[in-house]
Amino acid sequence: MLSRLLGKNVLITGASSGIGEACAYQFAAAGANVILTARRKDRLAEVQQKIHAAWPSVQVHTAGLDVQSSHAVDQAISSIPEALSSIDILVNNAGLAMGVDHVSDVADSAIDAMVDTNVKGLLYVTRAVVRGMKARGSGHVIMMGSIAGMAGYQGGSVYCATKSAVHAISEALRAETIGVPIRVTDVRPGMVETEFSVVRFGGDRGRAGEVYRGIEPMTAGDVAESVVFAASRHPRCVVADVVLLASGQA
Numbered sequence: 001m002l003s004r005l006l007g008k009n010v011l012i013t014g015a016s017s018g019i020g021e022a023c024a025y026q027f028a029a030a031g032a033n034v035i036l037t038a039r040r041k042d043r044l045a046e047v048q049q050k051i052h053a054a055w056p057s058v059q060v061h062t063a064g065l066d067v068q069s070s071h072a073v074d075q076a077i078s079s080i081p082e083a084l085s086s087i088d089i090l091v092n093n094a095g096l097a098m099g100v101d102h103v104s105d106v107a108d109s110a111i112d113a114m115v116d117t118n119v120k121g122l123l124y125v126t127r128a129v130v131r132g133m134k135a136r137g138s139g140h141v142i143m144m145g146s147i148a149g150m151a152g153y154q155g156g157s158v159y160c161a162t163k164s165a166v167h168a169i170s171e172a173l174r175a176e177t178i179g180v181p182i183r184v185t186d187v188r189p190g191m192v193e194t195e196f197s198v199v200r201f202g203g204d205r206g207r208a209g210e211v212y213r214g215i216e217p218m219t220a221g222d223v224a225e226s227v228v229f230a231a232s233r234h235p236r237c238v239v240a241d242v243v244l245l246a247s248g249q250a
């Protein structure tokens with residue numbers, strides 16, 4: 001029932017590549033207006049151009065945003081044009097993994113980057129958007145968690161902790177919105193082929209290939225399909241948790 005998304009306003013963080021970019025196209029294809037944020041404004045402009053070309057009736061607003069700054073988040077949300085300012089769906093997707101160092105070796109910079117983006121940034125955006133949703137009495141918050149939040153792996157202490165936190169935030173938000181028709185979905189993918197797959201290994205494609213050997217990863221579009229599925233259910237129905245594994249992934 002993709003028609004339920006027609007004319008909805010969808011804010012996507014981390015829309016400049018990967019899963020966020022794929023979500024932007026799939027929401028636009030369903031007739032939703034999209035507000036696209038990320039740090040790389042040139043990449044957002046490319047996504048915007050593609051959407052304008054393919055779905056000319058869809059409204060697109062882009063904003064350069066580093067979610068690590070609560071001030072920047074509040075400013076970006078308040079500068080959304082009036083026509084798009086009532087956000088129906090938030091896709092809290094911005095995130096990163098930095099390195100696979102053991103706890104004994106992990107650098108301050110990696111701890112800070114992952115916690116500041118995946119946890120604090122996600123909280124800043126959620127706080128700013130959920131205020132409006134509560135005032136209007138409706139909305140849907142979709143978190144991009146990970147199966148990394150369900151179990152630890154070697155070198156994953158910080159990333160796993162942040163994605164476990166994403167799940168905890170989803171549960172807390174759902175508890176806080178009992179009686180208010182605000183839906184919360186935690187999407188938890190396994191391996192997905194995006195820039196993330198290489199970035200997390202510091203650009204070392206060989207090392208990335210070793211970890212992913214023998215498994216065909218999902219595409220960003222595969223994950224976006226589940227996001228759009230959750231968002232397009234009847235408002236009485238909450239897709240609370242979506243766990244997606246690449247076929248063959250344990």
Ligand code: NDP
Nearest residue numbers: 014016017018019038039040066067094095146192194196
């Ligand atoms: P990408 O690296 O392609 O996308 C990450 C997005 O997050 C980019 O658009 C990036 O934009 C944005 N981003 C990163 N840091 C910030 C920041 N400080 N402020 C604003 N935006 C930021 O990877 P994916 O598409 O794979 O990742 C998307 C989400 O999916 C992440 O939360 C990731 O943890 C999660 N995930 C990924 C999996 C995978 O295997 N790929 C598996 C499970 C979950 P920019 O650099 O322009 O700011």
